[in-house]
Amino acid sequence: MTQTTIKFSLSRRRKIIFTILVVLIALLVWHFWPAAGSRGGEAQMQGPGGPGGPGMRHGLTTPVHAGDVTTADVPIYLTALGTVIPNATVTVTSRVDGQLTHVFFTEGQKVEAGQLLAQIDPRSYQATLAQYQGDLNQNQALLKSAELTLARYRKLFAQDSLSRQDLDSQIATVGQYSGVIKADQAQIAAAKLNIDFARITSPISGRVGLRLVDAGNMVHSSDTTGIVTVTQTQPAAVTFSVPQNNIPTLLKALHNDKSLAATAFDQDGSTALAQGSVRFISNQIDTSTGSVEMKALFANQDEVLYPNQFVNLRLQVGTLKQAVVIPAQALQLSSDGSFVWLINKDHTVTRKAVQTGPALGDTQQAVLSGLAAGDRVVTEGIDRLSSGSKVSIITAAGMNAAGDAPAAPADNMNAAGGSATQAVPGKNTQAASGTGKEK
Structure with a gap:
């Protein structure tokens, strides 16, 4: 009787322990099921290729930034490496023989035409x-x-x-x-x-160089070294060469008593130094290089152009009137040429081949063919796209105030007219962290 009672008690304990374990397991599964479901949905949306990759479900969208295709007058530039030369350089020499008694200039001084430089006895x-x-x-x-x-x-x-x-x-x-x-x-x-x-004066306005003869020395009209060199820097000239295939375009302007606008940049090509114009072109082509030499003149009032300085010259040779213009970051390059992602009216994208023209500043690019004014192209989020992908356009209102990061795709898709991402039934997920919490 006692043994039967003991066996019954052990069997009852086992049942109670088993029941408790089953309840605990059920609670754990119920507690963690929403987060796992949320993560699984995210993984299914992103797929093996990340957001918008090949594993994306049908109907889900990729958040992107878009830019408008507009029209504008685009200047056509020709760039060349140029050398600053003085507009005039004169070696001042004596025209009579005698002793140099006085020197009235300081080396590097700016002088005017007719100003007294030295005196001979x-x-x-x-x-x-x-x-x-x-x-x-x-x-x-x-x-x-x-x-x-x-x-x-x-x-x-x-x-x-x-x-x-x-x-x-x-x-x-x-x-x-x-x-x-x-x-x-x-x-x-x-x-x-x-x-x-005997009164030696400056023949031109400019800056004097180093003094070549000191007071007290005898000077002669036959001397070739001179007393000082005067260099005219206002205006300054820049000589440069362009390929001969550009000659027809240049001659249309220069042979009709017109000028071409020119801008001189520093060696890095980042800072504009002076604005000028081109009025002169050589009368023959250099057969050894196949180029023609030209000269641009700059007022150089602040004397930023210095003789023998190397500059990058940008010459405006024409203007594309009302050319199609896109944001520069929308243009992509491949082995097949240049292309953009065109946003269709149904919020899908199409890879569109384009023929590019000259750049308009650092932020815009002219397109000669492939697009029309009023189109929209993708500017950011391009690496997640493929032909036919559905996109949602992120606007300024849909940016996070904290770090300008894109807001939840669902919100943006609703704003753009696309379909929102479906959440797990019965649970809400936070867009910021992607982890589900029970409510």
Whole structure:
């Protein structure tokens, strides 16, 4: 009897323990089933290729950013590497011989045309001038005497008291003194010019370089080194070469007394230094390079262009009127060429091949064919797309305030008119974390 009671008690305990275990397992399964279902739904939506990959269920959408296809006037640019050259460079030399007594400029100074740069001792030329002036006075007195004599000879000849030969001789004497006076006047002018040449002035406006001769040295008109070099930097010129296939486009403007707008950039091509224009083109092609040389002029008021500086020159050779323009980030490259993802009216995308034109700044790109104004193209989220994929367009209102991250795809899809992601029945999921919590 006792053994039967003990066996019954053990069997009852086992049943109670088994029942408790079954209840605990059921509770655990019930508690974790919503999160597992949510994660499973997410995995099914993303598929093996991530969001929007090959494993995406039919009817689910991919959130993307979109840009509008518009029209605008797009300038056509021609770029070239150029060298800044001074518009004029003059080596200032002495035109007379003498000792350099004064230097009136500072190296690197900006000077104006006609400004005094140096002075040569003019005393020898002043003495020569005084001598010529004395000779002139003497010959003028002789001429006066000869003219009075000639007047008397004319009266005597009229009275038949003087021979014709004497009259003609006196006329010749007057002419001789007149010629001497003109020679004296020419010598005086030359002496005055030498005195002016002793004052060495700048022939152009610009900046002087290093002083080549110091005060106290003898300078000569035959010297080739000069005293200083003056470089004109306002305006400045940039010489560059372009391929010969661009000549027809350039000649249409330059041979009709027009100019082409030009912009000089630094060596990196990131900073614009000056705005100018091109008016000159060489009259022949360089056969060794197949290019033609051109020159652009820049006012260079702030002197940012320096002689012998290398610059990147951008030349506007034309304008595409009302060209189709897309956001630059929408353009994609492949082995087949350029393409974009075109958003259809049913919120599906199609891979569209396009022919690109010139860029419009850093943010827009001209398209010559393949698109029309009013179309919409994908700008972000491109790596998750395939032809026929359904997309939802994320707008500024659908961005997270915290970090500008896309909001829940379901909300965006509803706003765009697409279908929302289905949640697990009976449970709500948080869009931010994707984990389900019981309510």
